[in-house]
Amino acid sequence: MLYYSTNKQSPEASLAEVVTRGLAPDRGLYMPRRIDRLSDSFFAGIDRLSFHEIACRVAEAFFGEDIPREELESIVCDTLSFDTPVVKVRDGIWSLELFHGPTAAFKDVGARFMARMLAHFIGRSGHKEKVTVLVATSGDTGSAVANGFLGVEGIDVVVLYPKGKVSEIQEKQFATLGRNITALEVDGTFDDCQRLVKSAFLDEELTRHLTLTSANSINVARFLPQSFYYFHAYAQMKRAGFGNDVAVCVPSGNFGNITAGLFAKRMGLPVKRFIAANNRNDIFLQYLRTGVYTPRPSVATVANAMDVGDPSNFARVLDLYGGDWQAICSEISGFRYDDDQIRDGITRVYKDYGYVLDPHGACGYLALEEGLLPGETGLFLETAHPAKFRDTVEAAIGRSVEIPEQLRRFMDGKKLSLGMTSRFEDFKAYLLSR
Numbered sequence: 001m002l003y004y005s006t007n008k009q010s011p012e013a014s015l016a017e018v019v020t021r022g023l024a025p026d027r028g029l030y031m032p033r034r035i036d037r038l039s040d041s042f043f044a045g046i047d048r049l050s051f052h053e054i055a056c057r058v059a060e061a062f063f064g065e066d067i068p069r070e071e072l073e074s075i076v077c078d079t080l081s082f083d084t085p086v087v088k089v090r091d092g093i094w095s096l097e098l099f100h101g102p103t104a105a106f107k108d109v110g111a112r113f114m115a116r117m118l119a120h121f122i123g124r125s126g127h128k129e130k131v132t133v134l135v136a137t138s139g140d141t142g143s144a145v146a147n148g149f150l151g152v153e154g155i156d157v158v159v160l161y162p163k164g165k166v167s168e169i170q171e172k173q174f175a176t177l178g179r180n181i182t183a184l185e186v187d188g189t190f191d192d193c194q195r196l197v198k199s200a201f202l203d204e205e206l207t208r209h210l211t212l213t214s215a216n217s218i219n220v221a222r223f224l225p226q227s228f229y230y231f232h233a234y235a236q237m238k239r240a241g242f243g244n245d246v247a248v249c250v251p252s253g254n255f256g257n258i259t260a261g262l263f264a265k266r267m268g269l270p271v272k273r274f275i276a277a278n279n280r281n282d283i284f285l286q287y288l289r290t291g292v293y294t295p296r297p298s299v300a301t302v303a304n305a306m307d308v309g310d311p312s313n314f315a316r317v318l319d320l321y322g323g324d325w326q327a328i329c330s331e332i333s334g335f336r337y338d339d340d341q342i343r344d345g346i347t348r349v350y351k352d353y354g355y356v357l358d359p360h361g362a363c364g365y366l367a368l369e370e371g372l373l374p375g376e377t378g379l380f381l382e383t384a385h386p387a388k389f390r391d392t393v394e395a396a397i398g399r400s401v402e403i404p405e406q407l408r409r410f411m412d413g414k415k416l417s418l419g420m421t422s423r424f425e426d427f428k429a430y431l432l433s434r
Contacts, residue, residue, distance in 0.1 A: 003031060003032055003220065005024035006316060007026040014066065018220055019117055019118055022134075022212070022213040023214060025202075027202060029218050035266045035267060038057065038267050042057060042268075047236075047239040054228070054231045055225075059073075075120065076113070084097065084109075085100070088240075093368050094242070095365075095379075098229060098381060104406055104407055105144055105385070106140070106226070106257065108148070110223060110256075111145045113222075114219060115155075118133075119152050119155070123154075130154055132211065133155055133213055133214070133215045134201075134212060136193035138305050138307050139384075139388075140170060140383070142174040143174045147174070156182070156434075157215070160196055163188070163419075165304060167388055167389055171417075172411060172415070173410050175417045176410060176415060177413075183418070184419075184427075185417040187420070190307055194216070194254075196427045206432070210431060217256020218312050223257075226260035226261075227261065227264040230269060244377075245375050245376045246270075246271045246376070247275060247373070247377070249275040249276075250380075250381050251305075251306055251363045252284060253305055253307065254311050254313055258274060258276055262332075273332070273333070275371055277334075277336075277367040277380070279336070279339075281308055283310070284314065288332065288334045303359040304359075305383070335366070337363050342362045343392065345357065346393060347396045347397060351397075356386045358383070358385065359392055360383045361384075367380070385407065387407055390403075
């Protein structure tokens, strides 16, 4: 399948090209030429299929023209070495727990899949030079990508993160690894980190000397596989007898996660609608209300992975709906919560139902609590384990949060980060010196 740029100024490219390149030469994001709808029989029997069987069917629709079935199934099965269960929180509201992977965050699915797909294309092409993966993170992306690519031959990873704006556990997960992983502690915001990455892809001198790609959700191999768990979640809801009129609420930062859900709906996934839950960085909510997209500098919140002031994947949402604001509003609604509301939500849900939310999942729960319509069943994405945000969560629930084994093993590691300014000239000089 060929992929086109959302800016429509670059030639169409193959899957191997877009995975290796990340961003299109015209600064646009790649989109598949078509989105195939899955058969009615698939959805009729989806509740009888395993996670692996579901994901393989979805992966074949996206990537089957470019990767042999046996190799694609191997990539999928190796990626999904963990479950993504749905758990009832209260009547009418369920949690899709996406924190059971190696770094306890939803991005494990996309990051692990991309690492394996990129290794597949590098191996097949006989690429002689190393590929440098650049990734900006506001928290969980860095850990998922770093651990997904750790030790992968022929690939170096450079993680950029804002100094003092990620939790200690998040930082430990990518800043202590060494080997083919380098962490750059940027004196700035996540938006500064994202700007440095985008600028690197568009710098002719850098692209002449280095083979660069991105593992942020701008890369199709990162965000498309995230659709797997939407299908799996629907199968579980159907199995439990709640498959009708499901409203899915997604804590939203860079919008790769909700975009994957929108792709799943285009493929026929019978969910009713989506809700984008925002923290104080509510740029998308303001767009839904006014039809005007006005990016602005991000502000720090307790839900730090959502601290994005100019979501990259907004371009994909616009493209998917042909720029039709009313069509977007017909399928996506939005809500916004500040830090006090998030903390209060964590406290109330634990007190009333015994369920421990992380700050991002709390935004999702609150949006369902406020926005569900009569007859709907709500499903929110619990995107990371609460232990990654211990200070916030423990203060809210009044007890300690047990750290799962996959997080505990990072805590004793030595921080190996390098300091970096937010000036592109300094970042460029660093990359050229490697």
